[in-house]
Amino acid sequence: MSLYTYSLLSIVGINIMLAVSLNMITGFCGQFSLGHGAFYGAGAYAAALCAVAGYPVPVALIAGAVVAGILGFVVGFASVRLREDFLAVTTIGVSFLFVGFVRKQHWLGAEMGISKIPGSGLGAEGNAVMILLFAAATIAFSLYLNRSWLGFAFRAVGDDEQAARTVAIPASSYKLLAFALGTAIAGLAGGLYTYFTQFIVPDSFGFILSVTLMAMVVIGGTGSTWGVVAATIILTLLPEVFRFINDYRLLIFGGLLVLVTRFAPGGLAGIVNSLTRRLRRA
Amino acid sequence: MDPDPVYYVDLTLNGLIFGAMYALMAIGLTLVYGLLRILHIAHAAVYAFGAFITVIVANATGSIALGIVVAIVASALLGPAIYRLLYEPLLKHPPYVAMIASMGLLIFMEDGFRILFGEQGLTFTRNPYPTEIHQLFGVTINTVQIAMIVLSVVCLTALALFTTRTRVGVAWRATVSNPTIATSFGVDAIKVRYLNFMIGSALAALAGALIALLNNFVEPSMGFVVSYKALAIIVLGGLGSMRGTLIASLALGLVESFGTILVGSYLDRDALAFLFLIIVLMVRPQGLTGARA
Amino acid sequence: MTNVLQVESVSIRFGGVQALTDVNFSVGKGEIVGLIGPNGAGKTTLLRIIAGVLAPDTGRVMLDGQNVTRLPTAARIAKGLAITHQIVRPFRSMTVLENTALAAGHKITANPLTAIFHWRRAAENSRAAAILAKVGLGGMEDRAVSALPLGHLKRLEVARALAVDPSVIILDEPLAGLNHREAEQQADTLAALNAEGLTTVLIEHNLREVMRVCKRLLVLDGGRIIADGAPAEVMADKAVREAYIGKADDHAAA
Ligand SMILES: Nc1ncnc2c1ncn2[C@@H]1O[C@H](COP(=O)(O)OP(=O)(O)OP(=O)(O)O)[C@@H](O)[C@H]1O
Ligand SMILES: [Mg+2]
Numbered sequence: 001m002s003l004y005t006y007s008l009l010s011i012v013g014i015n016i017m018l019a020v021s022l023n024m025i026t027g028f029c030g031q032f033s034l035g036h037g038a039f040y041g042a043g044a045y046a047a048a049l050c051a052v053a054g055y056p057v058p059v060a061l062i063a064g065a066v067v068a069g070i071l072g073f074v075v076g077f078a079s080v081r082l083r084e085d086f087l088a089v090t091t092i093g094v095s096f097l098f099v100g101f102v103r104k105q106h107w108l109g110a111e112m113g114i115s116k117i118p119g120s121g122l123g124a125e126g127n128a129v130m131i132l133l134f135a136a137a138t139i140a141f142s143l144y145l146n147r148s149w150l151g152f153a154f155r156a157v158g159d160d161e162q163a164a165r166t167v168a169i170p171a172s173s174y175k176l177l178a179f180a181l182g183t184a185i186a187g188l189a190g191g192l193y194t195y196f197t198q199f200i201v202p203d204s205f206g207f208i209l210s211v212t213l214m215a216m217v218v219i220g221g222t223g224s225t226w227g228v229v230a231a232t233i234i235l236t237l238l239p240e241v242f243r244f245i246n247d248y249r250l251l252i253f254g255g256l257l258v259l260v261t262r263f264a265p266g267g268l269a270g271i272v273n274s275l276t277r278r279l280r281r282a
Numbered sequence: 283m284d285p286d287p288v289y290y291v292d293l294t295l296n297g298l299i300f301g302a303m304y305a306l307m308a309i310g311l312t313l314v315y316g317l318l319r320i321l322h323i324a325h326a327a328v329y330a331f332g333a334f335i336t337v338i339v340a341n342a343t344g345s346i347a348l349g350i351v352v353a354i355v356a357s358a359l360l361g362p363a364i365y366r367l368l369y370e371p372l373l374k375h376p377p378y379v380a381m382i383a384s385m386g387l388l389i390f391m392e393d394g395f396r397i398l399f400g401e402q403g404l405t406f407t408r409n410p411y412p413t414e415i416h417q418l419f420g421v422t423i424n425t426v427q428i429a430m431i432v433l434s435v436v437c438l439t440a441l442a443l444f445t446t447r448t449r450v451g452v453a454w455r456a457t458v459s460n461p462t463i464a465t466s467f468g469v470d471a472i473k474v475r476y477l478n479f480m481i482g483s484a485l486a487a488l489a490g491a492l493i494a495l496l497n498n499f500v501e502p503s504m505g506f507v508v509s510y511k512a513l514a515i516i517v518l519g520g521l522g523s524m525r526g527t528l529i530a531s532l533a534l535g536l537v538e539s540f541g542t543i544l545v546g547s548y549l550d551r552d553a554l555a556f557l558f559l560i561i562v563l564m565v566r567p568q569g570l571t572g573a574r575a
Numbered sequence: 576m577t578n579v580l581q582v583e584s585v586s587i588r589f590g591g592v593q594a595l596t597d598v599n600f601s602v603g604k605g606e607i608v609g610l611i612g613p614n615g616a617g618k619t620t621l622l623r624i625i626a627g628v629l630a631p632d633t634g635r636v637m638l639d640g641q642n643v644t645r646l647p648t649a650a651r652i653a654k655g656l657a658i659t660h661q662i663v664r665p666f667r668s669m670t671v672l673e674n675t676a677l678a679a680g681h682k683i684t685a686n687p688l689t690a691i692f693h694w695r696r697a698a699e700n701s702r703a704a705a706i707l708a709k710v711g712l713g714g715m716e717d718r719a720v721s722a723l724p725l726g727h728l729k730r731l732e733v734a735r736a737l738a739v740d741p742s743v744i745i746l747d748e749p750l751a752g753l754n755h756r757e758a759e760q761q762a763d764t765l766a767a768l769n770a771e772g773l774t775t776v777l778i779e780h781n782l783r784e785v786m787r788v789c790k791r792l793l794v795l796d797g798g799r800i801i802a803d804g805a806p807a808e809v810m811a812d813k814a815v816r817e818a819y820i821g822k823a824d825d826h827a828a829a
Contacts, residue, residue, distance in 0.1 A: 082567050089517045096510065096553055097556045100549050101553055103550055148690065148694045150687055152673075152677055163666065164666075165652070166658055167652065167735060167739055169677075170685070171649070174687050214385075247397075254388070256386070257386025258383050261382050261383035265379050
């Protein structure tokens with residue numbers, strides 16, 4: 001396989017980790033977050049600093065996950081304190097704040113980012129395999145989560161927080177955990193991205209990325225792991241397969257978002273579900 | 283730092299002017315949110331639309347005033363069309379669905395502007411106003427800035443008078459802050475929705491036109507950051523309150539203006555706005571002026 | 576007799592409305608008490624304060640002799656309180672069985688870090704099925720709640736509350752929206768549960784059923800307790816009659 005294929009596979013794997021982890025927060029637990037890119041960035045920067053300082057790969061990856069998870073936990077407090085609409089706007093704020101902050105930090109390379117990051121030593125192929133393994137693990141974890149009592153309670157909190165409290169579910173703890181878990185996975189993806197590119201700049205983690213991830217979740221079907229994975233693969237590969245699309249990338253993206261929310265709010269998963277139901281009836 | 287007091291007057295004036303533009307933008311969002319509980323992010327696309335129409339018409343006819351009027355009228359039609367075609371069918375879903383759709387529409391329209399008018403956007407062929415400098419009480423100010431102050435004061439005062447002094451206005455405002463009240467006032471709630479989108483969009487177009495004049499150009503992405511800042515403003519203002527929105531707009535203008543000077547080396551202007559938002563929300567979860575739920 | 580639930584000088588004000596004024600009462604173990612009062616008397620507000628959804632301006636709430644005024648809702652439920660909502664609030668994305676089974680797993684879900692390590696639901700499902708049968712929702716297990724009529728949703732509220740293994744249950748108008756026969760059945764179910772030892776507070780407008788199953792009545796009017804005692808005595812009380820008849824006159828005038 002070519003270097004190009006490995007890099008495509010790596011990007012798909014990273015995007016799957018990001019979208020599936022965002023789906024844990026938004027799809028499973030009902031907490032709207034438009035700042036997922038910031039946690040991904042925090043993980044990437046933490047891992048990059050570790051790698052540059054000479055720490056081994058596992059340490060850097062764990063550092064990425066932990067830093068992002070802690071940050072996510074802190075932002076999660078906003079979800080405890082604020083009503084829904086305020087939370088959406090606050091996480092948008094987190095997104096802009098992260099990029100605006102990093103851009104001005106000299107110890108993080110400011111606008112120029114961090115370059116000459118040591119490689120993982122696995123080569124392009126090894127990196128792609130590592131990333132895909134982590135992506136597979138993320139999917140498996142997401143599927144497990146949805147079946148576990150944690151996922152069960154997440155659904156209750158997403159449906160009706162107040163009602164969840166009346167069946168002894170401490171909704172705030174659940175929301176914090178959803179944020180911590182989802183953002184830690186995003187941070188891990190950030191660490192993998194760092195080893196993949198060996199060069200990071202603040203603008204890779206901005207608001208557009210956060211919106212793109214939310215689009216993958218919504219188009220795939222909020223709450224459906226497989227739907228989100230499918231949407232992620234399609235939306236990541238489409239512009240690569242059809243080169244001309246690249247010029248109209250955002251136009252198509254925005255258009256898809258409008259069409260899906262307008263005509264199929266359940267996303268791909270919703271469409272597939274209603275099709276299979278219709279087939280079964282026929 | 284510059285000890286000259288005029289410098290601070292300058293910063294204050296600049297902050298207030300930006301605040302006034304934010305207010306023109308954000309009033310529309312507040313109106314929509316108050317009535318429909320939708321975060322109408324695509325409002326910024328209407329603002330950019332207004333700016334583009336202004337430049338196109340002004341360049342074609344040679345009259346900037348005509349450009350502004352056409353922009354306002356066209357936007358006042360676009361806003362209600364967005365409501366009718368996009369939001370109305372989504373009202374039965376949870377509010378985040380409409381918000382995502384709105385975000386999609388903003389991205390779609392922005393990229394559409396880029397494809398139609400190019401990455402660089404458009405410039406006025408003849409626009410003398412930003413370079414017409416006046417000295418007022420020792421402060422330097424250009425014609426566009428004066429127009430910004432005068433027009434926003436006129437529009438916001440007219441809106442305030444309309445909503446406090448006329449029967450229709452009072453009913454309208456009551457409906458915005460409590461939609462269920464509409465019927466008891468004998469107001470047609472559906473008409474109020476269209477009115478909201480019309481007035482809000484017209485004000486946004488005016489803001490877009492003025493900003494275009496000030497910068498002497500329009501670019502496809504001009505609405506991008508503004509849209510999210512306007513969201514931050516209506517949240518700061520306590521969501522759904524026009525007075526709160528006005529206060530939050532001016533406060534944000536001032537914070538940005540002074541903050542860029544004071545802490546500009548640690549944070550950029552946009553980050554500063556959201557830092558302000560987050561700090562305020564953590565201290566007062568109900569916003570700057572909102573009452574406790 | 577030990578007091579399972581005790582409310583001490585609770586008051587709350589919303590803006591200009593004094594919704595509750597110095598409310599005092601206690602409920603002993605095994606009692607079944609009716610809490611009645613005209614619309615807007617403050618019954619639901621009182622329930623919300625007991626459940627910890629609202630914090631009172633003054634006063635305190637005790638469960639099993641323990642002051643819980645500062646505890647969050649979930650912790651109070653874990654201590655043996657259960658409530659139902661006047662306006663039903665089922666988990667919309669779940670089936671009838673799931674709604675109840677989730678509540679039956681409250682020991683697992685009390686801590687998210689415990690919940691993450693559990694996935695088997697068989698025990699909770701069968702317990703939930705048993706409770707559903709008890710409230711008359713047997714056979715409805717796999718229905719989506721969005722397709723359920725109000726009467727069934729009211730029973731689901733009760734089922735979900737029972738599933739958290741309460742020692743005291745407060746029900747906010749569980750009979751509203753049920754027809755004559757259904758209401759009678761539901762009241763019988765509640766009386767039977769009480770006979771098994773469940774302390775019960777029944778907020779209701781259906782006086783017929785309240786008079787039939789409750790051994791004691793509390794009357795709330797304008798945010799104050801105006802009567803507390805045996806049903807027959809309370810209904811004979813002049814203040815109570817005025818509260819209700821005055822209300823009836825208002826209706827007639829309107
Ligand atoms: N969150 C609130 N904000 C302001 N006022 C409130 C609030 N909740 C209740 N009230 C007011 O408090 C009073 C008591 O209301 P409550 O719902 O407790 O009455 P209730 O006895 O349950 O009536 P009903 O029989 O109609 O259910 C009413 O005047 C109501 O308008
Ligand atoms: Mg009530």
